[in-house]
Amino acid sequence: MLKHLIAELVLSARVLLRQPGFWVPTILFPAMLYSFFGAQMADGPAGIYALASFAVYAVLGVGFYQFGVSVAQDRETPFVLWQHTLPGALWLGWAARIVVAMGVVLAAVAMVLLAGRFVGGIVPDGPETARLIAACALVSVPAVLMGIALGSAASARAAVPLSNLLFLPLAYLGGLWVPPVALPESVEALSVWTPTRAMGELAWAAVDGRALPGRYLVVLAGWSLLSVAVIGLAQSRHRRAMFG
Amino acid sequence: MLQAIEAKGLVKRFGGVTAVDGVDLQLAPGEALGLLGPNGAGKSTLLSLVTGLRPTDAGTVTIFGHPAGSDAARRAMGVTPQSAAFPPQITPRELIAYAAARHGMRPDTDRLIAAFGLQRLIDRRMAGFSGGEVRRVALALAFCGAPKLAVLDEPTTGLDSASQEAFQSLTRDYVASGGAVLLTSHHWDEIEAVCDRLTMIDRGQRVLDGTLAEMRATMRINQVSLVVDDPAPDWLPAPDADGRRHLDSADSDAVVTRLVREGVAFHDLLIRPLALKDILATLRHEA
Ligand SMILES: Nc1ncnc2c1ncn2[C@@H]1O[C@H](COP(=O)(O)OP(=O)(O)OP(=O)(O)O)[C@@H](O)[C@H]1O
Numbered sequence: 262m263l264k265h266l267i268a269e270l271v272l273s274a275r276v277l278l279r280q281p282g283f284w285v286p287t288i289l290f291p292a293m294l295y296s297f298f299g300a301q302m303a304d305g306p307a308g309i310y311a312l313a314s315f316a317v318y319a320v321l322g323v324g325f326y327q328f329g330v331s332v333a334q335d336r337e338t339p340f341v342l343w344q345h346t347l348p349g350a351l352w353l354g355w356a357a358r359i360v361v362a363m364g365v366v367l368a369a370v371a372m373v374l375l376a377g378r379f380v381g382g383i384v385p386d387g388p389e390t391a392r393l394i395a396a397c398a399l400v401s402v403p404a405v406l407m408g409i410a411l412g413s414a415a416s417a418r419a420a421v422p423l424s425n426l427l428f429l430p431l432a433y434l435g436g437l438w439v440p441p442v443a444l445p446e447s448v449e450a451l452s453v454w455t456p457t458r459a460m461g462e463l464a465w466a467a468v469d470g471r472a473l474p475g476r477y478l479v480v481l482a483g484w485s486l487l488s489v490a491v492i493g494l495a496q497s498r499h500r501r502a503m504f505g
Numbered sequence: 506m507l508q509a510i511e512a513k514g515l516v517k518r519f520g521g522v523t524a525v526d527g528v529d530l531q532l533a534p535g536e537a538l539g540l541l542g543p544n545g546a547g548k549s550t551l552l553s554l555v556t557g558l559r560p561t562d563a564g565t566v567t568i569f570g571h572p573a574g575s576d577a578a579r580r581a582m583g584v585t586p587q588s589a590a591f592p593p594q595i596t597p598r599e600l601i602a603y604a605a606a607r608h609g610m611r612p613d614t615d616r617l618i619a620a621f622g623l624q625r626l627i628d629r630r631m632a633g634f635s636g637g638e639v640r641r642v643a644l645a646l647a648f649c650g651a652p653k654l655a656v657l658d659e660p661t662t663g664l665d666s667a668s669q670e671a672f673q674s675l676t677r678d679y680v681a682s683g684g685a686v687l688l689t690s691h692h693w694d695e696i697e698a699v700c701d702r703l704t705m706i707d708r709g710q711r712v713l714d715g716t717l718a719e720m721r722a723t724m725r726i727n728q729v730s731l732v733v734d735d736p737a738p739d740w741l742p743a744p745d746a747d748g749r750r751h752l753d754s755a756d757s758d759a760v761v762t763r764l765v766r767e768g769v770a771f772h773d774l775l776i777r778p779l780a781l782k783d784i785l786a787t788l789r790h791e792a
C-alpha cells in the first residue's frame with residue numbers, strides 16, 4: 262500500500278511539475294493579489310492580519326479553485342478509466358492528489374509571506390510564521406476537499422463557472438477581503454458558519470497567538486465531512502451514470 | 506478447474522439501448538478467446554463488465570473466482586482499453602513503473618521494451634506519440650503486472666504489420682505459458698492467428714460460439730471457381746462479372762470429377778478452402 266501511495270504521489274507530482282505554465286502562475290497569483298491589495302489596505306498592526314487573510318486566500322485559490330475543481334475535468338478521461346482497472350484502493354489516488362495540492366498550496370503561501378516581507382514590510386517572527394504555515398496546511402485539507410466535492414458534483418463544464426460564482430462571495434463572507442468587524446451585522450451572522458471564516462479565524466489565531474478557536478475547528482470539520490459525503494455520493498452516481 | 510472468466514447471463518443497458526443482452530462467457534487459463542461482432546455489437550461494453558469498470562444490470566461475472574472489479578480480480582488481469590490515452594507529461598518507463606507498483610511488483614521494463622518495440626520511445630514524454638506508438642505502450646502496460654488474464658480491446662488497431670505480427674507471436678507464447686486472453690478484433694486473420702475459440706456477438710447477443718477447430722471441421726468446405734466455355738451445364742451457378750463461376754462444396758473432388766465426366770470445357774480452375782470469414786457467415790446463417 263505504501264508502494265502504491267508513493268507511485269501515486271510520484272505520478273501526480275511529475276504531471277504537475279512538468280507543467281510550469283500551470284504551477285508558476287498558480288503559486289504567484291495570490292502573492293500578486295496581496296501586493297496590489299492586501300499590502301495597501303492594511304498597515305500597522307492590522308498588516309499582519311491582512312497577510313494571514315491573503316495566505317488563506319492562497320489556500321482557497323489553489324486548493325479549492327485550481328485543484329479541487331480540476332477533478333471535474335479529468336474524471337472522465339481514458340487514463341482514469343485505465344487506472345480503475347489496476348489493483349489497489351482508489352482512495353490512495355485521491356490522497357496523493359490532496360498531498361500534491363497541499364504542496365502547491367504551501368508554495369503559494371510561502372510566496373505570500375515573501376510578498377509580506379518585501380512589499381508589505383510585514384515580518385512575522387519565527388513562531389508566528391511556523392504557526393501560520395501550520396494553519397494553512399491544516400485548512401488546505403477542507404479547501405481541497407470542498408473543491409473536489411464541487412468538481413465531482415458538478416458536470417465537467419459547469420465546475421469552473423460554478424466555482425467562480427462561489428469563490429468570491431465565500432472569500433468576502435469569510436472576512437478575507439474586509440475584516441469580520443467591518444462586516445454588516447446580518448452578514449456577520451452568516452459569516453460564522455462559512456468555511457472561509459473558520460479558515461481565516463485559524464490563520465488569525467496563528468499570527469496573534471490566541472488559543473485555537475474550537476468552534477471554528479468544528480465548523481471546518483463539518484464542511485470537510487459534508488464534502489467527503491458529497492464526493493462519495495457523486496462518485497457512486499458517476500459509476501452508475503457514466504460507467505453505466 | 507477455476508475459470509479465468511466465468512460470466513453468466515450478463516446484461517447491460519444504457520437508457521433504451523441494451524448493449525449486452527444475456528451473454529454467457531467462459532475462459533480457461535491457457536486459452537485465447539476472440540470476441541467478434543460489428544460496430545456497436547456490445548464488445549467493449551462486455552469487456553467493461555469483465556474488467557469491473559461498469560456494474561452489471563443482471564448476471565454475474567467472476568475472474569478466477571473473484572467478483573469482477575474486486576481487488577483480487579484486478580490483481581489477476583491486465584487491460585488494454587479500446588481508446589487509450591496517457592498524460593502527455595509522462596514517459597512510458599514512468600508509466601510502467603507506476604502500473605507495476607500498483608501491482609506491488611518491480612517493473613520488468615527491459616522485457617516489455619523488447620516485446621513491444623519501445624526502444625526509441627521508453628524515455629520520451631508521451632506528448633506527440635503517434636497512434637500506433639500509444640497503442641504499443643497501452644499493450645505493454647497490460648502485461649506489466651504479470652497478469653494471469655489479459656483483456657485486450659482491439660489490441661492491434663493502428664499497429665503496423667510488423668507490430669501486429671510481433672503482438673500475435675507474443676500472445677501465442679503468453680497463452681502457451683498458461684495465460685488467458687480475451688480479445689476483440691475486427692481482423693479475422695488475427696483471431697485465426699491467436700485464438701482457440703471465438704464468440705460472435707451482435708446487438709448484445711451471442712450469435713455464435715465454438716472452437717476454431719470445431720468450426721473448421723464442421724465446415725470443411727472448399728470454394729471451386731472456374732471459367733466454363735458455353736454451353737455450361739445448368740447445375741453450375743451463373744458467372745460473375747469476370748465470367749467466373751463460384752461453387753462452395755464439401756467435396757470439391759466430386760465437383761471436378763463430374764465436370765470431367767460430363768465433358769464440360771473449363772479452364773482457370775481454382776480450389777481454395779473457405780476463409781474463416783465465410784465459414785462464420787455460413788454458420789451464422791444456419792444458426
Ligand atoms: N456510455 C454509453 N452510453 C450510451 N450508450 C452506450 C454507451 N456505451 C456504449 N453504448 C452503446 O452500446 C452499444 C454497444 O457499444 P460497444 O462500445 O460495446 O460496441 P462495440 O462492439 O465495442 O463496437 P466497436 O466495434 O465499434 O468498438 C452501442 O449501441 C453503443 O452506442
Ligand SMILES: [Mg+2]
Nearest residue numbers: 548549550587
Ligand atoms: Mg468497442
